[in-house]
Amino acid sequence: MCSLKQSWQRYVPVLRTYHLHVDYIEENGKVKKVYTNKGTFALKELHSFEQWQAIEQAYRLRLPMVPPIYEAMPNQPLVRFREQFYYLMPWLKKPKETNAHFFRDLATWHKHSIKERTVTAEEIQRYYDERKNESNKEKQFLNDYMEKCEQQWYMSPFQLQFCTYFHEVMRAYLFSEQMLERWHEVLTEKKKIRVAFIHGNPSFDHYVEGQNGARYFISMEHAKWAAPFHDLFLFFHSYLRTYPFMCDDGVRWMNDYEQELPLSEDEQALFYSYLAYPHMLYRLVYEYEHHRSHHTERQYVARLQKAYWQIKNIEYVISKWMEAKQKQP
Numbered sequence: 001m002c003s004l005k006q007s008w009q010r011y012v013p014v015l016r017t018y019h020l021h022v023d024y025i026e027e028n029g030k031v032k033k034v035y036t037n038k039g040t041f042a043l044k045e046l047h048s049f050e051q052w053q054a055i056e057q058a059y060r061l062r063l064p065m066v067p068p069i070y071e072a073m074p075n076q077p078l079v080r081f082r083e084q085f086y087y088l089m090p091w092l093k094k095p096k097e098t099n100a101h102f103f104r105d106l107a108t109w110h111k112h113s114i115k116e117r118t119v120t121a122e123e124i125q126r127y128y129d130e131r132k133n134e135s136n137k138e139k140q141f142l143n144d145y146m147e148k149c150e151q152q153w154y155m156s157p158f159q160l161q162f163c164t165y166f167h168e169v170m171r172a173y174l175f176s177e178q179m180l181e182r183w184h185e186v187l188t189e190k191k192k193i194r195v196a197f198i199h200g201n202p203s204f205d206h207y208v209e210g211q212n213g214a215r216y217f218i219s220m221e222h223a224k225w226a227a228p229f230h231d232l233f234l235f236f237h238s239y240l241r242t243y244p245f246m247c248d249d250g251v252r253w254m255n256d257y258e259q260e261l262p263l264s265e266d267e268q269a270l271f272y273s274y275l276a277y278p279h280m281l282y283r284l285v286y287e288y289e290h291h292r293s294h295h296t297e298r299q300y301v302a303r304l305q306k307a308y309w310q311i312k313n314i315e316y317v318i319s320k321w322m323e324a325k326q327k328q329p
Contacts, residue, residue: 011043014081017072018088030219033091040091041070042218045084051221052078052085054200058220061197065109067092067208067216092208095215102207103253105215106199106235107260110228113197114261121188128184131273132177138282139173142166145285158288158300165281165308172278172311175318179273186266194267196228202235229263229271236275240313241306250317251324272321275314281307 011032012022021037032043046052058066059077069077070088079086095101146166149159187193199206200222209215232254240247263271284307287293288300295303 011086014079014086015043015088017079017081018070034088042089042091043086044089044221045086046078046221054221054223055087057197058223061113063109063112063197065105065215065217066220067210067218089218090210092210092216092218094204095207095209098204098207099249099253101215102204103256104260105207105217106202106231107228107257109199109217110196110231111261114194114228115196116192116194119187119191119193121191124184124187124191128180131180135173135177135180135277138279139170142169142282142285145289157297158304161301161304162285165304168308169278169281169311172276172315175315176273176277179269179276183266183269183273186269190264190266194228194264195225197223198226198228198231200224200226200231200234202231203238227267227270228261229267230274232257233271233274236314236317237310240317241280241310242313244309244312247313247317248320251320254321255324272318276318278307278311281311 011025011034015022015034015036020034020041022034023037024035026033026035028042030044032045034041034043046055055069055078059069067089071077072079072088077087079088146163149155149163152159155163199217199220201219202217206217206219207215208218236250281304284300284303288304292300
């Protein structure tokens with residue numbers, strides 16, 4: 001964290017390009033809260049060319065949920081100073097009811113830039129084969145590791161826990177592959193996909209409100225062109241990575257989203273396939289076996305348990321989504 005003097009020396013020259021007289025700079029996570037003669041602002045620093053592209057494109061597209069980005073010079077939303085890029089926007093607060101409009105607004109964001117494009121049978125098959133091969137490779141590793149554990153006279157706590165979870169993990173792989181098959185079947189017939197300029201890191205923490213009640217998504221540094229459901233995957237994959245709970249709100253949230261932007265059959269199938277895919281647990285087991293770091297055995301067991309909880313939370317919410325779909329006329 002920068003000292004007050006370091007913050008002043010580093011950021012005041014940037015803020016002067018906006019003709020602001022700075023009174024105080026407050027560290028607030030990855031954003032700087034800047035108090036000036038013209039009000040309170042948020043200053044963010046970019047750390048890669050990809051982030052620069054994301055902010056630049058979000059600004060150019062005039063997406064309805066992008067907060068105002070101030071120009072230091074005409075038509076220039078970003079300031080470059082000492083080989084770093086910065087952008088400035090008003091300081092915004094979190095809405096009182098964070099999730100009341102979140103998913104409708106996310107769908108509205110996607111609708112503004114969504115477009116359809118044709119894909120070839122070769123492109124579909126190539127992607128299908130890549131996903132299938134990746135899944136087979138991971139399953140083979142986990143199967144081999146399971147056999148290795150069972151052959152030992154004494155299992156470590158991590159190995160014992162893994163063996164307890166093994167069959168449910170394989171079931172998650174099976175469901176993910178079934179949804180991939182469904183996606184392949186539908187898209188091979190359809191040969192059209194939808195892409196949108198997605199947020200890339202949607203969360204309730206990145207959803208704010210202006211003084212006039214307008215709502216915005218902030219932290220757009222990971223925005224990119226992708227299938228709109230990818231934002232849903234990113235949100236739920238992160239949100240469900242916690243202790244065991246029944247996310248019944250997930251049904252309402254998906255309904256809110258689909259009232260604005262319904263998912264097609266192939267999009268829904270690939271969304272389920274992505275979400276159910278237990279890659280994080282595989283990565284953890286692989287790390288434990290081949291690249292064990294400074295973590296203790298107890299810490300590895302805790303991480304494994306958390307990865308398993310995520311699988312079960314995802315399993316629950318997908319089952320509820322599928323039940324809700326079946327009840328629709």
